[in-house]
Structures are given as C-alpha cells and as structure tokens.
Amino acid sequence: MPETKTAVPDTMMAWVLGNPGQLTLVDKPVLRPGPAEVLVRVDACAICATDLEVIHQGPPALPGGEPPFNRNFTPGHEYMGTVVALGPTVDEYAVGERVAVEIHAGCGRCERCRQGMYTSCLNYGQNEGEYSKGHRANGFTTDGGFAQYAVNHVNTLVRVADSLSDELATLIVTAGTAMYGLDVLGGLVAGQSLVVTGAGPIGLLVVAVGKALGASPVILTDIRDDRLETGQRMGADHVVNASREPAVDAVRRLNGGRGVHYVVECSGAPDAVNEAVKMVSRGGRICLAAFAHTPALVDVEHIVTNNIYLFGIRGEGRSAVRRAASLMAQRKIDVSPVHTHTFPLDELPTALRYSRERIEGAIKVVVKPQMASG
Numbered sequence: 001m002p003e004t005k006t007a008v009p010d011t012m013m014a015w016v017l018g019n020p021g022q023l024t025l026v027d028k029p030v031l032r033p034g035p036a037e038v039l040v041r042v043d044a045c046a047i048c049a050t051d052l053e054v055i056h057q058g059p060p061a062l063p064g065g066e067p068p069f070n071r072n073f074t075p076g077h078e079y080m081g082t083v084v085a086l087g088p089t090v091d092e093y094a095v096g097e098r099v100a101v102e103i104h105a106g107c108g109r110c111e112r113c114r115q116g117m118y119t120s121c122l123n124y125g126q127n128e129g130e131y132s133k134g135h136r137a138n139g140f141t142t143d144g145g146f147a148q149y150a151v152n153h154v155n156t157l158v159r160v161a162d163s164l165s166d167e168l169a170t171l172i173v174t175a176g177t178a179m180y181g182l183d184v185l186g187g188l189v190a191g192q193s194l195v196v197t198g199a200g201p202i203g204l205l206v207v208a209v210g211k212a213l214g215a216s217p218v219i220l221t222d223i224r225d226d227r228l229e230t231g232q233r234m235g236a237d238h239v240v241n242a243s244r245e246p247a248v249d250a251v252r253r254l255n256g257g258r259g260v261h262y263v264v265e266c267s268g269a270p271d272a273v274n275e276a277v278k279m280v281s282r283g284g285r286i287c288l289a290a291f292a293h294t295p296a297l298v299d300v301e302h303i304v305t306n307n308i309y310l311f312g313i314r315g316e317g318r319s320a321v322r323r324a325a326s327l328m329a330q331r332k333i334d335v336s337p338v339h340t341h342t343f344p345l346d347e348l349p350t351a352l353r354y355s356r357e358r359i360e361g362a363i364k365v366v367v368k369p370q371m372a373s374g
C-alpha cells in the first residue's frame with residue numbers, strides 16, 4: 001500500500017473574515033479529503049489585488065452565493081504546498097509531492113465544464129449543503145489559502161518543479177492566467193506583435209509568457225517607471241510610460257506605424273478598451289483580463305468597422321496552469337522579479353498593507369503558513 005497520509009493535526013491556524021476589512025487568526029478544524037480530493041499543507045500563499053477587494057468589499061467572493069463576511073470564511077487563492085493526505089480513489093498524486101493549486105474546480109457536469117471552460121462553470125458557488133454540485137473556487141466560494149491546510153480536488157493540482165521555490169511556485173497560477181489570456185486570442189503568438197497594458201502581476205506574467213512563446217515585439221505600457229523596469233527584466237522589448245506620451249501613438253511608432261496583432265488589457269483603466277482598439281490593426285484581437293470598476297463608454301463603430309475581436313477571461317482556464325508550470329520548470333520564464341516580499345502567516349495584516357500600499361516597491365507579497373513568526 002502506498003503511504004496515504006502523514007501526521008496531520010486536527011486543528012490549524014487560519015485567518016477568517018469578519019466584517020469588511022476585519023481579519024482574525026483563529027483555530028479551525030483541518031478538513032479530511034473526500035473522494036478525488038487531497039489535503040494540501042499550504043507552504044506559501046501570495047496576495048492578489050482581488051484578495052484586497054474580497055477582504056474590504058466582498059465580491060467577487062460569494063461563498064454560498066452570499067457576501068463573504070461573518071461566515072467563518074478564509075480568503076486567499078494563489079497558493080501552493082505539499083500533499084499530506086489522499087482521499088479515497090486518489091492515485092494521481094502521492095503524499096509528499098509539491099503542488100500548486102488552480103483556483104477553480106468546476107462542477108464537471110454543466111455545459112461549460114464539459115467544454116473545458118471550468119472557470120465559467122454554470123454552477124458557480126454551488127458547493128454547500130444538500131444541493132452541492134461540487135463547484136469550488138478557493139478563496140472565493142470555498143475556503144482559501146491564508147491557512148495552514150486546504151482540501152483540494154485533484155483536477156486543480158499541478159506539480160511543482162524542484163528547482164522552483166515555494167514563493168515563486170505561487171506565481172504558477174498567475175502565469176496560467178496569462179497563458180489562458182493568450183489562448184483565447186488564438187494561442188499562435190510566435191512572430192506576432194503583442195501589447196500588454198498594465199504592469200501588475202498578471203500583465204508582467206503576460207509579458208513573460210508571450211515572450212517565451214515567441215511574440216515579437218512585446219510592448220508593455222504602464223504609468224509607473226519601476227514597474228516598467230520590472231517588465232523589461234521579464235522580457236518586454238519596449239516599454240511605454242503612458243503618463244508621459246500617448247500610449248496609442250507610442251505603440252504604433254514602435255511597431256513600424258502599424259497596429260499590433262494582439263492586446264492583453266491588464267490595467268482596468270477607464271479608457272483602456274478604447275485605447276486597446278486603437279492599438280490593434282484591423283482584424284486585431286484584444287483580451288480583457290483586468291477587473292475594471294467603472295462601466296466604460298466604448299467606441300463600437302471603430303470596433304465594428306475594423307473587425308476587432310474582444311474577449312473577456314475569468315481566471316486560469318483550459319489547463320493553462322499546467323502549461324505555464326511547464327514553461328517555468330523548463331526555465332523559459334523567470335518569475336523571480338515579480339516576487340518581492342515574504343511574511344509568516346501571522347503577519348498577514350502587515351503583508352496586506354505592503355501589497356496595498358506597495359511599500360518598498362512591493363509587487364507580489366507572499367505569506368508562509370509553516371514559517372515561524374519572527
């Protein structure tokens with residue numbers, strides 16, 4: 001018999017969300033994995049801008065279809081760890097393996113899941129009580145990774161290369177989102193021109209993945225010089241500071257006067273869609289990957305008369321995470337410039353402040369639930 005578990009405690013430290021903005025470190029029971037599930041000891045969990053929204057505003061986190069406040073809910077969705085127990089029927093993974101965890105596990109039975117579009121599962125949030133359909137989104141509809149352990153479906157696991165540190169392995173899912181964005185644009189980006197608008201973690205990873213897949217040139221726009229410098233370290237051929245020159249003009253100049261093939265919009269800025277449709281050539285394709293917070297007035301005439309395609313993505317679908325992990329294992333992309341800070345789990349409030357206020361140039365801030373606090 002293979003080993004199916006190591007010693008696992010009955011309780012763990014976990015942060016839970018009370019009222020908006022109010023996090024408390026509590027003892028929570030460690031759940032046991034069911035069929036097709038494993039228990040993951042969380043070794044690292046990165047903070048994402050969406051976590052800050054969940055903690056302060058609630059949505060897009062909707063456990064049981066309700067706002068996440070005062071429900072004993074644990075946020076955190078970009079985590080990795082070590083398999084420590086296997087549920088019934090699991091032979092895909094072994095105890096002791098290091099894994100990164102995709103956020104979404106679809107129900108597996110709806111039309112979208114059957115098409116492989118599990119991040120668009122039609123049973124989103126249906127994971128509680130008598131009528132559970134098994135959908136999970138860690139840190140959104142089910143408990144997430146700001147805790148010492150988490151139960152996960154085997155479909156969401158991706159093996160982590162030994163060469164990758166825990167901190168960098170949390171970026172596998174982010175790289176998977178970047179890969180999924182390039183997938184929806186058609187995926188054949190070698191030799192094609194690509195603009196990435198917005199140098200947050202996803203934008204920086206789109207630069208790296210696009211470059212690894214052969215896109216040329218890769219142009220990054222943002223309004224922060226330090227982030228543009230990081231983008232150059234990630235492989236951007238050109239960077240444009242949009243606070244100093246009109247980004248559309250700069251992109252056209254850098255691409256020989258023509259529009260580009262693809263734009264991946266990662267800024268969420270109010271006029272980002274109108275700028276993106278002017279950056280692509282006729283017939284160009286645009287992927288919207290940022291959560292924008294204000295409705296935008298969009299130049300539909302320009303889009304239609306120029307046959308421009310617009311796509312929105314949610315998360316990290318179509319097994320893109322596995323392919324992104326492979327690129328990282330092959331050292332085709334180096335995500336190390338994106339990780340900037342690490343804290344133990346009990347210093348999560350400080351870690352969140354570093355992330356929110358970008359203290360000391362913070363980009364990706366990681367908490368380590370197994371690390372002793374200093």
Ligand SMILES: [Zn+2]
Pocket residue numbers: 048049050051077078
């Ligand atoms: Zn995220």
Ligand SMILES: [Zn+2]
Pocket residue numbers: 106107108109110111112113114118120121122123
């Ligand atoms: Zn589904």
